[in-house]
Amino acid sequence: MTDFIAGLPKCELHLHIEGTLEPELKFELAERNGIELPYASVEEIRAAYSFDDLPSFLKIYYEGMDVLRTEPDFYDLAMAYLRKAASQNVRYAEIFFDPQAHTSRGVPFDIVIRGLRRALIDAENRLGIKAQLIMCFLRDFQAEYAMATLLSSLPYREWIVGVGLDSDEKGNPPVKFKAVYERARQEGYLLTMHCDVDQENSTEHIRQAIEEIGVDRIDHGVNSLEDPALVEAIRARGLGLTVCPISNGYVTDSMKADAIRRMLDLGLRVTVNSDDPAYFAGYVQENLVALADALSLSREDLVQLERNAFEITWLPRHVKDAYLAELDAYAAR
Numbered sequence: 402m403t404d405f406i407a408g409l410p411k412c413e414l415h416l417h418i419e420g421t422l423e424p425e426l427k428f429e430l431a432e433r434n435g436i437e438l439p440y441a442s443v444e445e446i447r448a449a450y451s452f453d454d455l456p457s458f459l460k461i462y463y464e465g466m467d468v469l470r471t472e473p474d475f476y477d478l479a480m481a482y483l484r485k486a487a488s489q490n491v492r493y494a495e496i497f498f499d500p501q502a503h504t505s506r507g508v509p510f511d512i513v514i515r516g517l518r519r520a521l522i523d524a525e526n527r528l529g530i531k532a533q534l535i536m537c538f539l540r541d542f543q544a545e546y547a548m549a550t551l552l553s554s555l556p557y558r559e560w561i562v563g564v565g566l567d568s569d570e571k572g573n574p575p576v577k578f579k580a581v582y583e584r585a586r587q588e589g590y591l592l593t594m595h596c597d598v599d600q601e602n603s604t605e606h607i608r609q610a611i612e613e614i615g616v617d618r619i620d621h622g623v624n625s626l627e628d629p630a631l632v633e634a635i636r637a638r639g640l641g642l643t644v645c646p647i648s649n650g651y652v653t654d655s656m657k658a659d660a661i662r663r664m665l666d667l668g669l670r671v672t673v674n675s676d677d678p679a680y681f682a683g684y685v686q687e688n689l690v691a692l693a694d695a696l697s698l699s700r701e702d703l704v705q706l707e708r709n710a711f712e713i714t715w716l717p718r719h720v721k722d723a724y725l726a727e728l729d730a731y732a733a734r
């Protein structure tokens with residue numbers, strides 16, 4: 402089954418580029434930028450990755466990205482992920498980036514996006530992996546800062562396919578960003594947002610995302626299963642759910658494998674993704690293998706997960722169809 406998954410044409414839709422910063426690259430960038438890290442070795446960094454909920458993860462996560470300073474740093478970060486993803490036969494990725502995690506510490510927006518964009522172009526030309534960028538707002542900052550970030554993105558509108566919302570959800574509901582999302586929609590961005598797993602008011606936040614924000618997709622969204630009306634709303638609108646099993650295992654009590662099984666059985670467009678693979682020790686291949694083991698997934702289930710993913714991408718119909726044809730050809734072999 403591991404071999405079958407390795408050969409499967411894959412699609413990743415929930416991936417924070419800052420969460421792909423491996424300890425080896427962290428050391429390299431620290432040296433390049435003359436930054437002293439409080440760790441002596443790669444092993445020491447990995448040992449420090451101990452978190453058991455969202456806030457404890459986020460603390461280590463934001464500390465780690467301080468080594469990202471220049472355009473080549475962001476290029477190298479994205480290129481390392483795209484190389485890894487291509488090696489796992491990820492054919493297409495929609496990549497989150499958090500501009501405020503950088504602008505808030507003095508790194509300009511254009512440095513971040515230019516580095517990422519250049520890597521996407523080079524990866525497509527050299528490795529054949531295609532990717533687009535989704536700009537996320539940090540929900541624990543003020544809505545006004547998110548709006549200012551949205552406005553500063555407009556000169557780069559053609560480089561960004563949509564917007565998302567991440568970071569600490571507690572006390573930061575979707576409606577806090579209603580005006581930001583309305584403006585993003587007007588500017589032509591597609592809309593997604595995190596509805597993290599087992600949060601305070603999880604189901605109410607999912608309801609707000611669907612009904613008051615009008616999202617095109619939901620990141621995580623596992624708790625929707627607790628409310629039949631939400632399941633129906635997700636199904637009726639054909640909304641995709643980008644779920645991250647290994648990540649769930651770190652920040653909640655389990656991978657939520659049974660929930661993913663139920664979503665598949667309900668015909669929801671659930672997908673499997675890696676979230677922050679450098680921190681959770683698993684890229685998309687490892688996530689699919691872990692889930693396949695936990696649920697004894699069939700080949701049909703695995704193909705269905707990837708079909709869902711390609712189907713809910715923010716690509717033109719004919720490009721989606723080309724990837725789906727590739728997937729069908731693999732499944733038929």
Ligand SMILES: [Zn+2]
Nearest residue numbers: 417567595676
């Ligand atoms: Zn995430």
